[in-house]
Amino acid sequence: MDDLERGILIMFDEWGAVDDELKKQAKSYCSNIKEKPSVCRLCIEKLCCSNLVQVQFWCLQTLHEVIRTRYSTISPEEKHMIRGTVFSIVCLEDKNPVRVLEGPPFIKNKLAQVFIALIYFEYPLIWSSVFVDFLPHLRKGNVVIDMFCRVLNALDDELISLDYPRTPEELTVAGRVKDAMREQCVSQIVRAWYDIISMYRNSNQDLCTIVLDSMRRYISWIDIGLIFNDTFLPLLFDLILVGAPSDQLRGAAVRCLLAIVSKRMEPQSKLSLLQSLQITRVFRLVTEDGNAELVPDIAALLSGYAVEALDCFKRISSEDAKRISMELLNEVLPSVFHVMKNFEVDATLNIVQFLSGYVSTLKSLTPLSEKHILHLGQILEVILVLIRYDPVYRTNLDVMDKIGIEEEDRMTEFRKDLFVLLRTVGRVAPNVTQLFIRNSLGSAISRPSDSNVEEVEGSLSLLYALGESLSEEAIRTGSGLLNELLLMLLSTKFPCHSNRLVALVYLETVTRYVKFIQDNAQCIPIVLAPFLDERGIHHPNNSVSRRASYLFMRVVKLLKVKLVPFIAVILQSLPDTVARFTTMNYTTEEISGSEDGSHIFEAIGLLIGMEDVPPEKQSDYLSSLLSPLCQQVEALLRSAKLLSYEESKARIAVIQQIIMAINSLSKGFSERLVTASRPAIGNMFKQTLDVLLHVLVIFPRVEPLQNKVTSFIHRMVDTLGASVLPYLPKALEQLLAETEGGVCLIGTPTIDLN
Structure with missing residues (x-):
């Protein structure tokens, strides 16, 4: 083992047996070797004599880098040597004592990258016979076929697929390579594929896969007639239908059919191809066999076929061709x-x-045909099935x-396209959609x-979701069956209403369709x-309760x-809710977003603040709410020091909760009601303001509390108008005193409520 091999082994150490400094030195040493002019020859020598996988990988990686970045600097002799050695390795020629192809997959993949780097620069102008020369070696068996x-x-x-970004130069080279392969060797490669699959289908399914x-990968750009013919197509269907020994092989055959179906061509030619394919032969694989391993590939094939048939329908002007396209769609x-x-x-x-x-x-x-109406109903069934939550997450x-x-986040995102589809169906066939929803709701109940x-x-x-696409007038x-559907919705008390999701979507749905009540006042109760x-x-669920308040x-x-x-009646239903909002327990509960529970006070304010409410009742209603809240504030301020x-x-x-409640209520x-028509109401709010301003005296320099009081002052300016002016000096005096650093009267500089 020489220094380079030792350096490579140290650099690739994965067991922590080498300290970082030594590994750094090894990396530097190997990097310096890469920069030497003789590095290609050195790599070739190591590939031919070293059995160390790490050394093989480093040599292949280095060759790949040098060819891709410094090809023009490599001498003709070295290029010839690299070309000959790499080809002999991939073809398993006996002159190499080290069998690189017996190594792990990542070595063979890196070897393939080196091979393609050579093709990038040399095919077809320099190395014109590379594929033709490779094909005879396939008879050596599965190792060479795999390679x-x-x-x-x-x-x-590396070059052809458009799934990856390509430079203009790469696109030019890819076009040159494909043109040369089409002219020179594609038909021979296709024949080799056929022979290999026919020979190994029963003995080596993994290789056939x-x-x-x-x-x-190649069907998209080679002559479709080489695959779509009376020789190759029956082989693919035989693997799929008769049953290959492995589901992986059947799936691979299905994916090839999908590539055939998806190949770009003129619509009339595509329509002829789809007709000739006789796709109905694979339907039973999902409707009868239901092989879970095969279904994803079959699903992709069926949907791909349907997409192409629909595309033919859109692009072809002939009525006869349109009819055929729709018939194919109706079949699949x-x-x-x-x-x-x-x-x-x-998919x-x-x-x-x-x-x-x-x-x-x-x-x-x-008008829509019965078949189309049936399909729309089936689409709605699909939507309903797909949007349902799995009970395991209940x-x-x-x-x-x-x-x-x-x-819930996953399903919310997943449902978006399905609801778009639902609304599209609703616009095309509103009665079909509404009838389906009515029946599904009735079945669920x-x-x-x-x-x-x-x-x-x-x-x-x-x-x-349907309501989003309906007009306010509808x-x-x-309109349509909506009247019956909404009455059914409003009159039904679901047994599972205690479930959070059911409760929320029910309230959201009622709110979305509440305009229906404007012409149906009998439904208000x-x-x-x-x-x-x-x-x-x-x-019982707090998130439902708060959302209900907002809705x-x-x-x-x-x-x-x-x-x-x-x-x-409404107010009689809410005393516990109103009281609960200003209790200690409520303030300690986690509150999400803007739904803090204060919307119930805004709702009450909207109800009792209308001029249609008799003055005496209005005063009584407001007093029954403000008086207890103000008394509660005064009680909380006592002995606060x-x-x-x-x-x-x-x-x-x-106190913050109470201020929020009063603010929402107001x-x-x-302004016209509280200052002109019913000034007694205005006086109640002035008295309330007086109480809340005292909060700043007792609890100065508490920023969250100060913000709440300031917000209420703004609210009172909007509500009381000029009549609130006498209160502003006192408010501003206290706020400015706090800003200038007044002393906190409860013995702490500030109170952090966060």
């Missing part, structure tokens, strides 16, 4: 739907995008632990509560109920005057 496939794969990866996967779609509903496949996103294109195409076909999603959060959580949530999500009038009972604001506020904003007769830091911190947190009252 040949690695070379073809490397050629695709490698050959087919390599062949698949049921199998596509079956796969989507019964198997998890990687789901591509299939959904295809279905969106298919449905969009149906817009131009009026508990995680209900308590929203880490797993539940991740699953009829099942036991412990088994239909995901089904109910899925059906409600469909209805919610919702308001309940059944609309209010889910918000006010244990399905909404009183739901209820939105409902109140929309219905406002229509809710006046129900104000008393004597409290400990922790006690003060807790009281301040409660949003429902207009």
Whole structure:
């Protein structure tokens, strides 16, 4: 072992047996060797005599780098030597004592890269016979065949495939290489593929799989007639249908069929190809056999076939050709739907995008045929199946632990394209869509509560998503089956309403369609109920309860005057919710986003702040809310100077909640009402402001609390107008005193509530 070999072994040490300094020296030594003019000859010598895998890899890596970056500096003699040695290695010629091809896969892959680096610069002008010379060596058996496939794969990866960014020079070289191969050797390579698969299909399925996967890469740019013929095509179908000994080999054959189907060509030629393929032969592989290993490849083939048939329909002007294209689509779609509903496949996103294109195409076909209506119904079934959560995550999603959060985020993203598809179907066939949702909802309702959580949530999500594509007029009038569907929604009390997801999507859906109530005032009581009972604001799950408060506020904003007769009933349902917002326990709960629970006070303010409410009742309602809150603040301020830091911190947190509640409550009252038409209401807010300004005296220099009071002052300026001016000097005096560094009266410089 010489110094270079020792240096390479030290540099590639993976066991921690070499200290970093020595490894650094070895790396520097090997790098210096790379810069020597004789490095190519040295690498060739080592490849021919060293059995050390690390040395072989370093030599191949170095050769690859030198050829790619310094090819023009290599002498003609060295180029000839490199070319001859590399070719003899890949072809397993006996003159080499070291069998590199017996090494691990990464050595053979690196060898293939070196081979392709030579082809990049030398084929076909210098090394014109490289492929023709390689083919006779395939008779040596699986080792050389495997290496040949690695070379073809490397050629695709390194030069031809457009899946990777290419420079203009690389594109030019790729075109030159492909043109030369088409003219010189492609037909011979295809014949070799056929012979190898025929010979080894029963004895070496892994090798045949490698050959087919390599062949698949080339179908896109070679003459399709070399593969799509009475010789090769029956072989592929025989492997798929009769049953190859391994699913991997069958899958590789299916992927080759997909490459054939996807090959770019004129639409009329493509249509003829699709017809001749007789794809119906593979349908039973998913509808009958249902081989889980094979289904992903079959699904990709079916969807790829459908995409091409639809593309033919769009691009061909002949009515007869359009009819044939649609017939091909009608044949393949049921199998596509079956796969989507019964198997998890990687091609789901591509299939959904295809279905969106298919449905969009149906817009131009009026009236829709029974077959098309049937397909639209099946698409809706697919959507419903795919948007359902897996019951295994039910508990995680209900308590929203880490797993539940991740699953909900994943599903939210996954559903986006499916809901786009749903809305497209809804525009093309609104009655079909609404009838499907009604039936799915009815089916979900009829099942036991412990088994239909995901089904109910899925059906409600469909209805919610559909609403995004409906006009306000359609919702308001309940056009089509919407009237029946919405009445069904409002009148149903789902057994699984305690589930967080079901409760949330139900409330969101009711809110989305609340405009329907504007012309159906008789439904107001059944609309209010889910918000006010244990399905909404009183739901045991805090996130549902807070979301319900926010959504209820939105409902109140929309219905406002229509809710006046129900104000008393609404307020009677909320005393515990109002009280809970200003308790110690509530302030310690984790609050997410802007849904802090204060929206219930905004909703109440919107209700009782309308001029349609009789003055006496309005005063009573407001007084019943403001008086207890102000009294609670005054009680919290008493003896505050004597409290400990922790006690003060807790009281301040409660006061903040109260200020937020009053601030939200005031949003429902207009300046005209509180200053002109009903000044008594304005006086109540002035008294409240007086109480809250005292907070700054007792708890100075508490920034979060100061921010809350400042926000309320701004609110009062908007609400009370000029009548609030007498209060501003006192407020500004206290705020400025705090800004200038007033002394904190509870014995601490500042209080950090974060």
